[in-house]
Amino acid sequence: MTCSRCGQDILRDPLQNRGSAFTEEQRDQLGVRGFLPARVETLEEQARRAVAFMRTFPMPIQRYFYLDALHNTNETLFFKVVCDNIEEVMPIIYTPTVGEACQKFSHNFLQARGLFISVKEKGQIGKILDNVKQDDVEVIVVTDGQRILGLGDQGVNGMGIPVGKLALYTACAGVAPEKTLPVVIDVGTNNPAYLADPLYMGLRQERVSGAAYDELIDEFMVAARKRWPNVLIQFEDFGNANAFRLLARWKDKSLCFNDDIQGTACVALTGFYSAMRVTGGKLADQRVLFLGAGEAATGIANLIAEAIADEEGMPIEEARKRCYLFDSKGLVIAQRTDLSAHKRQFAHEAQPAESFLQAIQQLRPTAIVGVAAQQNAFNSMVIGEMSAINERPIVFALSNPTSKAECTAEMAYQFSNGRALFASGSPFDVVNYNGKTFVPRQGNNSYVFPALGRAATFVKAKTMPTGMFLAAARKLAELVSEEDLERGSLYPSLSDIRPISEAIAVAVAEYAYEKGLACGEKPQDLPAAIKASMYTPGY
Numbered sequence: 001m002t003c004s005r006c007g008q009d010i011l012r013d014p015l016q017n018r019g020s021a022f023t024e025e026q027r028d029q030l031g032v033r034g035f036l037p038a039r040v041e042t043l044e045e046q047a048r049r050a051v052a053f054m055r056t057f058p059m060p061i062q063r064y065f066y067l068d069a070l071h072n073t074n075e076t077l078f079f080k081v082v083c084d085n086i087e088e089v090m091p092i093i094y095t096p097t098v099g100e101a102c103q104k105f106s107h108n109f110l111q112a113r114g115l116f117i118s119v120k121e122k123g124q125i126g127k128i129l130d131n132v133k134q135d136d137v138e139v140i141v142v143t144d145g146q147r148i149l150g151l152g153d154q155g156v157n158g159m160g161i162p163v164g165k166l167a168l169y170t171a172c173a174g175v176a177p178e179k180t181l182p183v184v185i186d187v188g189t190n191n192p193a194y195l196a197d198p199l200y201m202g203l204r205q206e207r208v209s210g211a212a213y214d215e216l217i218d219e220f221m222v223a224a225r226k227r228w229p230n231v232l233i234q235f236e237d238f239g240n241a242n243a244f245r246l247l248a249r250w251k252d253k254s255l256c257f258n259d260d261i262q263g264t265a266c267v268a269l270t271g272f273y274s275a276m277r278v279t280g281g282k283l284a285d286q287r288v289l290f291l292g293a294g295e296a297a298t299g300i301a302n303l304i305a306e307a308i309a310d311e312e313g314m315p316i317e318e319a320r321k322r323c324y325l326f327d328s329k330g331l332v333i334a335q336r337t338d339l340s341a342h343k344r345q346f347a348h349e350a351q352p353a354e355s356f357l358q359a360i361q362q363l364r365p366t367a368i369v370g371v372a373a374q375q376n377a378f379n380s381m382v383i384g385e386m387s388a389i390n391e392r393p394i395v396f397a398l399s400n401p402t403s404k405a406e407c408t409a410e411m412a413y414q415f416s417n418g419r420a421l422f423a424s425g426s427p428f429d430v431v432n433y434n435g436k437t438f439v440p441r442q443g444n445n446s447y448v449f450p451a452l453g454r455a456a457t458f459v460k461a462k463t464m465p466t467g468m469f470l471a472a473a474r475k476l477a478e479l480v481s482e483e484d485l486e487r488g489s490l491y492p493s494l495s496d497i498r499p500i501s502e503a504i505a506v507a508v509a510e511y512a513y514e515k516g517l518a519c520g521e522k523p524q525d526l527p528a529a530i531k532a533s534m535y536t537p538g539y
């Protein structure tokens, strides 16, 4: 198509722009001649320049803003850089640096990605969605910014999270960039610093709750599905109360899931399967004590219970007795009267314990899981006690970003004399301890959410039941090698995330076909069909 006046628009559209890679022919056809230096470059050449430039910035946050600018300029090039350097780039565009980027969002704002829907726009969400050019959105990640990682209420500044999650959908599981849409629902913020900040870009009012909140989310859910009937909606970083309510309201009638409850659970369960290859025994033999009782804690505890119930043919209530929660008021036990429904399921008969250490001494757990964003809560006493009780204590410090982790990898190995089976939510470097090299890996939902989403949209599932998360956890566990375990890695290397995501997507899709959750015929060669459906950056 010849369009001599469209050239400049094409160069400004990150989905169409190829910059210096436009060929001589395209430069004439598309009307971009004159707006580019003479040399025609390959994507590889462009990527080399981009990576070299990125590395000139000393701080991760500077690299984040450079990559964000690249993302907004040329998506193909951005994803080429991300896909070919995933281990280097992931901690920048995702956890932990994305947390800092959220905190700086309103101060460093240049150009936004995604949709901002505020409570002022109630009644008009359908119209807003009609403004979106993309006609085939497959995955939406939506947040209301109330609990961004372990950083609390970030309001609209939380937009970095849906943007980062969706970048991983594309990079890890090949969901095409034009089929993703990040969304922030702005109902205000209860963060006093933002309310007082003249540069804060969201609604400067206290959060709306109750019926007005529910009606807004309902309107969004209905309008999104009307505009894109098969879209998957991933709930991300909502506050506890809304996260559980929204999931309960929508999980059986809409293709959706909550990443913090279900995605995190899936990866944590894999961590247990890996740990048990070292310790021996079965999941039903575990006794798990959680520091925290929110989305991640009860999500993980419930999925462990589902897995035990499935493996042992045991009632779920019985299986739940392997998991104990410790919240801000102490150990969650049957006699407490202040418990919300999601905690009550894990309120067992036990003595009260005021400190986490006391709870360990009473319950003698095989594993502790930190999901309370309490830096250094897993101190030498806690890990020392776990190591006195267990030959190989399981210690998962899952809170994000790094500053909120319950302990560092180094602390876990040091305080356990190198015996801890460790995983963390944020990345930690290799640790040398007592002549041994440990390679800790991330028990982060990024191992599974892109693949789960890829599978669910591929099979056009109507909902995402628990079995899909179990299938993903078990497949990921199969991909952990003996060499990984020898180095203390409970997960495979993220440098292989693309084939890992592919294998998980195949396993989840297989499960969906088997259980009648899929719409349409199963392809004869499912792995080949899934592979062929995955986007790879190229012109």
Ligand SMILES: O=C([O-])CC(=O)C(=O)O
Pocket (backbone or CB within 6 Å): 095, 148, 149, 150, 237, 259, 260, 399, 400, 425, 444, 445
């Ligand atoms: O974003 C991450 O790294 C994991 C996650 O969902 C969270 O911490 O809320």
Ligand SMILES: [Mg+2]
Pocket (backbone or CB within 6 Å): 149, 236, 237, 259, 260
């Ligand atoms: Mg999250």
